[in-house]
Amino acid sequence: MKEVAIIGIGIIKFGELWDKSLRDIAVESALNCLEDSGTDRIDSINIGCMSSGLFIGQEHLASIIADYLGRLNIPSTRVESACASGGLAVRSAFLEVAAGMSDYALAIGVEKMTDVSMGEATYALATAADQDYEAFHGITFPGLYAMLARTHMERWGTTREQLAEVAIKNHRNGSMNQYAQFPFTITLDAVLKSTMIADPLRLLDCSPVTDGAAALLLTTVENAKKLKKHPVVVISGIGSAVDSIALSQRKDLLELKAVKTAAGMALQMSGRTINDIDFAEVHDCFTIAEILVLESMGILEPGKGGPATLEGYTALDGKFPVNPSGGLKSKGHPVGATGVAQIFEIVNQLRGNSGKRQIPGARIGLAQNMGGSGGSCICHIIEAK
Amino acid sequence: MKEVAIIGIGIIKFGELWDKSLRDIAVESALNCLEDSGTDRIDSINIGCMSSGLFIGQEHLASIIADYLGRLNIPSTRVESACASGGLAVRSAFLEVAAGMSDYALAIGVEKMTDVSMGEATYALATAADQDYEAFHGITFPGLYAMLARTHMERWGTTREQLAEVAIKNHRNGSMNQYAQFPFTITLDAVLKSTMIADPLRLLDCSPVTDGAAALLLTTVENAKKLKKHPVVVISGIGSAVDSIALSQRKDLLELKAVKTAAGMALQMSGRTINDIDFAEVHDCFTIAEILVLESMGILEPGKGGPATLEGYTALDGKFPVNPSGGLKSKGHPVGATGVAQIFEIVNQLRGNSGKRQIPGARIGLAQNMGGSGGSCICHIIEAK
Numbered sequence: 169m170k171e172v173a174i175i176g177i178g179i180i181k182f183g184e185l186w187d188k189s190l191r192d193i194a195v196e197s198a199l200n201c202l203e204d205s206g207t208d209r210i211d212s213i214n215i216g217c218m219s220s221g222l223f224i225g226q227e228h229l230a231s232i233i234a235d236y237l238g239r240l241n242i243p244s245t246r247v248e249s250a251c252a253s254g255g256l257a258v259r260s261a262f263l264e265v266a267a268g269m270s271d272y273a274l275a276i277g278v279e280k281m282t283d284v285s286m287g288e289a290t291y292a293l294a295t296a297a298d299q300d301y302e303a304f305h306g307i308t309f310p311g312l313y314a315m316l317a318r319t320h321m322e323r324w325g326t327t328r329e330q331l332a333e334v335a336i337k338n339h340r341n342g343s344m345n346q347y348a349q350f351p352f353t354i355t356l357d358a359v360l361k362s363t364m365i366a367d368p369l370r371l372l373d374c375s376p377v378t379d380g381a382a383a384l385l386l387t388t389v390e391n392a393k394k395l396k397k398h399p400v401v402v403i404s405g406i407g408s409a410v411d412s413i414a415l416s417q418r419k420d421l422l423e424l425k426a427v428k429t430a431a432g433m434a435l436q437m438s439g440r441t442i443n444d445i446d447f448a449e450v451h452d453c454f455t456i457a458e459i460l461v462l463e464s465m466g467i468l469e470p471g472k473g474g475p476a477t478l479e480g481y482t483a484l485d486g487k488f489p490v491n492p493s494g495g496l497k498s499k500g501h502p503v504g505a506t507g508v509a510q511i512f513e514i515v516n517q518l519r520g521n522s523g524k525r526q527i528p529g530a531r532i533g534l535a536q537n538m539g540g541s542g543g544s545c546i547c548h549i550i551e552a553k
Numbered sequence: 554m555k556e557v558a559i560i561g562i563g564i565i566k567f568g569e570l571w572d573k574s575l576r577d578i579a580v581e582s583a584l585n586c587l588e589d590s591g592t593d594r595i596d597s598i599n600i601g602c603m604s605s606g607l608f609i610g611q612e613h614l615a616s617i618i619a620d621y622l623g624r625l626n627i628p629s630t631r632v633e634s635a636c637a638s639g640g641l642a643v644r645s646a647f648l649e650v651a652a653g654m655s656d657y658a659l660a661i662g663v664e665k666m667t668d669v670s671m672g673e674a675t676y677a678l679a680t681a682a683d684q685d686y687e688a689f690h691g692i693t694f695p696g697l698y699a700m701l702a703r704t705h706m707e708r709w710g711t712t713r714e715q716l717a718e719v720a721i722k723n724h725r726n727g728s729m730n731q732y733a734q735f736p737f738t739i740t741l742d743a744v745l746k747s748t749m750i751a752d753p754l755r756l757l758d759c760s761p762v763t764d765g766a767a768a769l770l771l772t773t774v775e776n777a778k779k780l781k782k783h784p785v786v787v788i789s790g791i792g793s794a795v796d797s798i799a800l801s802q803r804k805d806l807l808e809l810k811a812v813k814t815a816a817g818m819a820l821q822m823s824g825r826t827i828n829d830i831d832f833a834e835v836h837d838c839f840t841i842a843e844i845l846v847l848e849s850m851g852i853l854e855p856g857k858g859g860p861a862t863l864e865g866y867t868a869l870d871g872k873f874p875v876n877p878s879g880g881l882k883s884k885g886h887p888v889g890a891t892g893v894a895q896i897f898e899i900v901n902q903l904r905g906n907s908g909k910r911q912i913p914g915a916r917i918g919l920a921q922n923m924g925g926s927g928g929s930c931i932c933h934i935i936e937a938k
Contacts, residue, residue, distance in 0.1 A: 169653045189685070213795075221606040225688070227680040228635040231798040231811075231928030241814045243793035244929065245641055248631045250613040256630055260645070267652035268554045295612040300574070303610070408628035410598075413616040426616075429626045543616030544629065 169266045173392035173402045174550070176205025176385030177512045182349040182500035185379040190217075190224055190280040191236040193381040197505075198237050198276055201383035206397040210385070211270035213237070213244040216257030216277040217504035222292035224280050233276065243270070250296030251453065253277065254382070254507025255537030255546030259406050261386045271387055277508030278381040289377050293503070296540040298414035310374060310454070312415060312541045314366035317456035319421045321368065323471070326459070328368060330474030332359035334455035335372050335497050337483055342494020344524040347509075349378050349500030373455040375495075380502030382509040389553070401518050405438030405549035407431060413543040424464040424542040431465040431536065434547040442466050445549070446530045447489040447517065449510035451538040452496050458482075461536055462490065465547075484525060492517060492525050507537030511548060518552040554651045558777035558787045559935070561590025561770030562897045567734040567885035570764040575602075575609055575665040576621040578766040582890075583622055583661055586768035591782040595770070596655035598622070598629040601642030601662040602889035607677035609665050618661065628655070635681030636838065638662065639767070639892025640922030640931030644791050646771045656772055662893030663766040674762050678888070681925040683799035695759060695839070697800055697926045699751035702841035704806045706753065708856070711844070713753060715859030717744035719840035720757050720882050722868055727879020729909045732894075734763050734885030758840040760880075765887030767894040774938070786903050789917075790825065790934035792818030798928040809849040809927035816850040816921065819932040827851050830934070831915045832874040832902065834895035836923040837881050843867075846921055847875065850932075869910060877902060877910050892922035896933060903937040 178201025180193055188196075194215070202208050213234050221227045230244035243264075247256040254277030261273035281289055294303040297312060320326045336356060342348040354372055362371035392400045407430035412418055418425075435441060442465065450465075452458035459473030467488060468476050476482065482490035493499050493513035496506060514533035516522050535548045563586025565578055573581075579600070587593050598619050606612045615629035628649075632641040639662030646658035666674055679688040682697060705711045721741060727733040739757060747756035777785045792815035797803055803810075820826060827850065835850075837843035844858030852873060853861050861867065867875035878884050878898035881891060899918035901907050920933045 212793075219606045219612050221604045221677070221680050222612075224684065225676075225680055226684040227604050227607075227633060228682075228798060228925050228928055230634045230641075231795045231924060232683065234795040235797045235799075235802070235928075240796055241794050241810065243644075244634075244795040245645070245793070246633045248612060248633060249615045249629075256615075259628075260630070263648045263652050263654060266654070267648050269648060269651070291610075292606070295606050295610055297613075298617060299609065299611045408597075408630070409626050410616045410619040410629040411625055412620045413613060414620075417620070425626065539616060540613050543613055543620075 171389040172262050172265045172386055173389045174384050174515050175392050176201040177515045178383040179347050179512050181347050182378050182380035184282045194233045194276050194278040195236045197381035197383040201385050205385045209272045210239050210274045212264045212273045214257045214260040214275045215246040216253035218250055218253045219292045249544045250539030251503040252537045252539035252544045252546050253504040265386050273386045276383045277505035279502035279504040280379050281377045282379050301414045310366040313454040314369045317368050326474035330478045331455040332356050333477045334458045338491050338495040338497040341492050342498025345494045348494045348498050350498050375453045375497050375501035378500030378502040380505045382505050382512045400553040401515050402551055404551045405434035407433030407547040410544045426542055426545040427464040430545040430547040434549050438549040445534045446532050447527050448534040449513050450536040489527050510535040514550045556774040557647050557650045557771055558774045559769050559900050560777050561586040562900045563768040564732050564897050566732050567763050567765035569667045579618045579661050579663040580621050582766035582768040586770050590770045594657045595624050595659045597649045597658045599642045599645040599660045600631040601638035603635055603638045604677045634929045635924030636888040637922045637924035637929045637931050638889040650771050658771045661768045662890035664887035664889040665764050666762045667764050686799045695751040698839040699754045702753050711859035715863045716840040717741050718862045719843045720744055723876050723880040723882040726877050727883025730879045733879045733883050735883050760838045760882050760886035763885030763887040765890045767890050767897050785938040786900050787936055789936045790819035790823030792932040795929045811927050811930040812849040815930040815932040819934050823934040830919045831917050832912050833919040834898050835921040874912050895920040899935045
């Protein structure tokens with residue numbers, strides 16, 4: 169298997185982009201990525217998108233995005249694993265290069281979510297849950313994560329204030345991110361008084377509905393060394409795993425097995441332990457999700473996620489910074505783009521280009537991208553060479 | 554890159570399967586495949602499905618199919634490229650093995666199309682065309698292919714009888730296929746008198762709406778040789794390419810560039826020329842499509858597709874048998890399953906297990922799977938070792 173590097177990164181400002189279509193934002197992020205990379209060679213395109221069929225009535229993105237990017241006659245693939253589609257696109261591009269099928273593989277994550285009503289968006293997102301045994305009976309994602317939050321509070325005494333601190337911290341980070349949908353700070357009072365969505369989760373516990381795209385260009389480490397435009401950054405480990413899609417099928421609601429397995433696989437492949445990792449971008453689709461993920465990956469012991477967050481352990485200046493980008497909460501969560509945008513942030517940190525959000529001495533980062541209520545998970549370990 | 558073999562094949566009878574769900578048929582085909590392979594090891598799952606979001610309100614198939622197959626904690630990926638999703642799933646499984654990421658990679662193609670009304674199915678299928686510049690203006694796939702047929706008739710003098718012969722031949726083959734949705738022969742008179750859909754295409758020029766699934770198990774040639782259950786069959790070449798999604802963007806309507814490129818890539822990778830190929834399974838979503846594909850791949854010269862078909866060149870006992878399985882026309886076209894089902898047929902032919910449909914001395918087959926009106930294409934060259 170060939171060693172794989174990331175030589176280009178591109179993103180656009182996330183938000184409600186009513187003046188741009190899916191093909192526009194996908195191409196814009198790809199062109200930003202090529203500009204950053206210093207090359208314009210692409211041998212294959214790998215697109216992560218959850219549900220363009222339901223959001224904009226368009227499938228066959230492999231063709232339409234290649235078409236509008238002006239790159240025909242090459243392999244183009246769309247992958248989907250709900251909100252982990254972006255991470256899966258990076259893994260797909262990695263395999264192209266690792267197998268020797270493509271020398272330069274582009275990964276694009278994209279989702280256009282604001283062209284439909286909020287009800288239609290909620291329906292589209294609920295197709296990541298088990299339609300027959302969850303969604304058709306009326307439960308959607310805020311409800312599923314509310315059950316996880318309730319269970320965590322019951323078992324470990326996690327408090328409302330601890331949950332809120334995840335959102336407060338991520339908005340603090342995101343307030344310094346020019347690409348974030350909601351680049352402002354929020355107060356504890358604001359979280360606790362925001363609209364109730366699914367008890368105990370309030371509006372400011374939830375990531376937003378977002379239009380957005382991000383792109384990465386991958387090649388062999390050998391090629392990356394020749395380019396010399398940026399410090400060499402490699403993907404040293406990848407893990408991908410699935411769990412049962414419905415919460416009702418899990419023995420322990422608080423153990424996200426796909427997350428645990430995927431993180432373990434990525435660490436093993438990279439020859440690292442969790443203690444080697446300097447910081448992480450994780451899937452905070454709801455405040456409780458960040459806590460569960462950190463506990464499932466072994467960064468914190470079960471039950472310690474709430475108190476550790478409140479004590480600043482995961483803050484930008486804490487022992488283990490989590491979501492320096494602002495996370496899904498502040499940066500926005502265009503579902504298919506999220507996994508790619510996480511790695512955009514990590515590469516920028518490893519290059520030392522994150523400005524006020526820069527984590528001093530960052531050398532190894534972990535990206536954790538999740539589908540549904542943990543039905544799938546993709547983890548990447550990214551390292552400065 | 555490691556050499557890759559196909560050691561297991563599975564399928565189910567295609568049709569209107571109202572008593573079975575998508576997860577049921579995907580799992581059934583996978584279990585048939587494992588039974589055939591003589592092993593039960595799976596290191597990754599690769600699923601091809603075009604639009605489960607629109608057809609059954611369910612995305613996140615990577616999780617739900619792994620879940621119901623009872624194979625959690627491994628990588629699972631869903632790929633989509635409209636009606637070429639099945640071919641793309643086989644390519645995805647190929648990359649897993651070729652890169653050394655998985656020793657045993659399962660490819661499943663699946664689509665459940667009959668749980669919605671015919672109007673909803675037509676809408677879902679039209680998401681493979683350009684929504685902004687084609688579908689929103691009222692044109693759907695029969696109309697797009699009708700324009701291609703009209704152009705072919707104008708330029709080359711192709712006749713209604715020649716088009717009909719594609720359907721008659723494929724139904725003749727399919728009448729001997731126990732898995733076909735419509736396993737019966739049809740007459741010229743029946744085709745010419747069938748309901749007009751989009752002039753000149755009539756009902757019996759069109760492939761049907763179908764529920765179906767098929768699966769393949771891939772591993773290294775080294776592992777395949779050890780198993781000894783079946784003669785060793787390898788994937789010697791893969792080509793994947795995209796073209797502009799909208800017909801309006803193409804310089805020549807009759808040149809399917811993605812098909813030409815993908816077939817050329819696959820042949821080059823396998824070290825073969827088109828003259829080395831013994832037979833093919835091609836994407837006859839409409840009768841005109843089979844003719845265009847054969848001409849674009851260089852099996853027949855441009856304009857010769859109609860006369861050659863009428864003369865029996867592509868019949869089971871012809872010089873170059875095409876669609877021995879019955880093709881999409883008679884076997885049925887569960888869009889995400891089709892590309893996998895094509896390779897099921899080829900492997901069975903190479904093993905000499907095709908009964909009355911057996912092509913004597915078949916050693917090398919080509920599978921050509923296409924998305925939209927040729928916006929994407931995946932070709933595989935499959936050889937008996």
